Amino acid sequence: xxxxxxxxxxxxxxxxxxxxxxxxxxxxxxxxxxxxxxxxxxxxxxxxxxxxxxxxxxxxxxxxxxxxxxxxxxxxxxxxxxxxxxxxxxxxxxxxxxxxxxxxxxxxxxxxxxxxxxxxxxxxxxxxxxxxxxxxxxxxxxxxxxxxxxxxxxxxxxxxxxxxxxxxxxxxxxxxxxxxxxxxxxxxxxxxxxxxxxxxxxxxxxxxxxxxxxx
Amino acid sequence: xxxxxxxxxxxxxxxxxxxxxxxxxxxxxxxxxxxxxxxxxxxxxxxxxxxxxxxxxxxxxxxxxxxxxxxxxxxxxxxxxxxxxxxxxxxxxxxxxxxxxxxxxxxxxxxxxxxxxxxxxxxxxxxxxxxxxxxxxxxxxxxxxxxxxxxxxxxxxxxxxxxxxxxxxxxxxxxxxxxxxxx
Numbered sequence: 385x386x387x388x389x390x391x392x393x394x395x396x397x398x399x400x401x402x403x404x405x406x407x408x409x410x411x412x413x414x415x416x417x418x419x420x421x422x423x424x425x426x427x428x429x430x431x432x433x434x435x436x437x438x439x440x441x442x443x444x445x446x447x448x449x450x451x452x453x454x455x456x457x458x459x460x461x462x463x464x465x466x467x468x469x470x471x472x473x474x475x476x477x478x479x480x481x482x483x484x485x486x487x488x489x490x491x492x493x494x495x496x497x498x499x500x501x502x503x504x505x506x507x508x509x510x511x512x513x514x515x516x517x518x519x520x521x522x523x524x525x526x527x528x529x530x531x532x533x534x535x536x537x538x539x540x541x542x543x544x545x546x547x548x549x550x551x552x553x554x555x556x557x558x559x560x561x562x563x564x565x566x567x568x569x570x571x572x573x574x575x576x577x578x579x580x581x582x583x584x585x586x587x588x589x590x591x592x593x594x595x596x597x598x599x
Numbered sequence: 600x601x602x603x604x605x606x607x608x609x610x611x612x613x614x615x616x617x618x619x620x621x622x623x624x625x626x627x628x629x630x631x632x633x634x635x636x637x638x639x640x641x642x643x644x645x646x647x648x649x650x651x652x653x654x655x656x657x658x659x660x661x662x663x664x665x666x667x668x669x670x671x672x673x674x675x676x677x678x679x680x681x682x683x684x685x686x687x688x689x690x691x692x693x694x695x696x697x698x699x700x701x702x703x704x705x706x707x708x709x710x711x712x713x714x715x716x717x718x719x720x721x722x723x724x725x726x727x728x729x730x731x732x733x734x735x736x737x738x739x740x741x742x743x744x745x746x747x748x749x750x751x752x753x754x755x756x757x758x759x760x761x762x763x764x765x766x767x768x769x770x771x772x773x774x775x776x777x778x779x780x781x782x
Binding site: 486487488489490492494495496498499500501502503505506510513514517521 | 601603604605613622625626628634636724727729749751
């Protein structure tokens with residue numbers, strides 16, 4: 385590296401540059417050692433360098449070195465480049481420009497505003513629940529009424545049919561009774577007229593049928 | 600010990616609003632110029648007078664066991680769980696109430712739900728799944744719970760049907776003695 389004591393004096397610089405053993409000597413000097421490691425520990429060896437550029441501003445390579453140093457200073461965080469393949473939990477990311485820490489609610493005004501908001505929300509929820517429950521109840525009532533009505537209709541129909549059946553049966557009984565009476569009368573009359581012939585006639589019929597079967 | 604944040608306050612009040620109709624009375628100023636505030640210590644929320652809370656600032660967090668009335672605990676998921684210690688405050692401004700007969704008081708205090716056969720009376724127009732405070736017939740608050748059925752539905756229920764799911768009861772003072780105030 386260029387910065388050495390020799391630069392201060394042009395003649396000495398020339399002599400040092402001309403002599404092959406010059407740089408070795410300068411490197412051996414305890415004070416000048418940091419100048420060699422200047423690239424790595426740039427800011428530490430700043431004191432001797434600071435003096436140098438005042439006289440050696442014409443030298444372009446120095447400017448280039450300074451720029452390189454500045455470029456090294458930037459890190460990814462400073463540039464704001466998002467890190468790849470990293471999962472940042474929601475709680476960890478903090479918005480820029482916002483105050484650090486928690487915001488407490490302790491004054492009455494803010495507490496009462498939160499309270500009013502919460503209460504209004506709850507009231508609304510409960511009200512909607514009640515309205516819903518009432519509507520459901522109304523629907524249930526209507527269904528119940530309808531079912532009852534249907535049941536009544538069915539019952540009425542059943543009763544009607546029962547009545548009809550009864551009436552029919554009554555009529556049938558009366559007819560039957562009348563018919564039986566007529567038959568009895570006829571039998572009695574026949575018996576009176578023919579004596580025991582009625583029984584004989586019955587037996588003859590049987591015989592005929594029996595004979596037909598045999599054949 | 601610290602005051603609650605915006606979100607914490609909202610969750611706490613939201614839970615309290617399930618059971619109470621008048622929340623404003625909670626933070627209204629007292630006659631002596633003092634007022635009640637909410638404070639958080641070890642994830643427990645306390646309802647305490649401001650003057651006492653200010654005095655308590657001289658005690659370190661670890662050394663402070665309790666102050667005022669413990670309302671409940673803020674869980675790690677950000678929810679709020681009411682403790683039985685909040686019962687006196689809930690009972691003051693209860694929105695819905697259920698009175699249970701003497702034969703139902705013991706089962707309730709032992710941790711079971713309220714069945715219809717044990718109900719002496721209940722407040723009208725109570726919807727389903729709504730917070731309610733459970734009283735004995737002598738108007739002594741025994742605990743709180745959530746209604747299983749609305750009032751109209753509960754009327755049609757059979758005697759063994761559950762009317763109210765228990766959330767907390769006074770028996771917890773004995774049952775949860777170890778964990779109620781610390782831990």
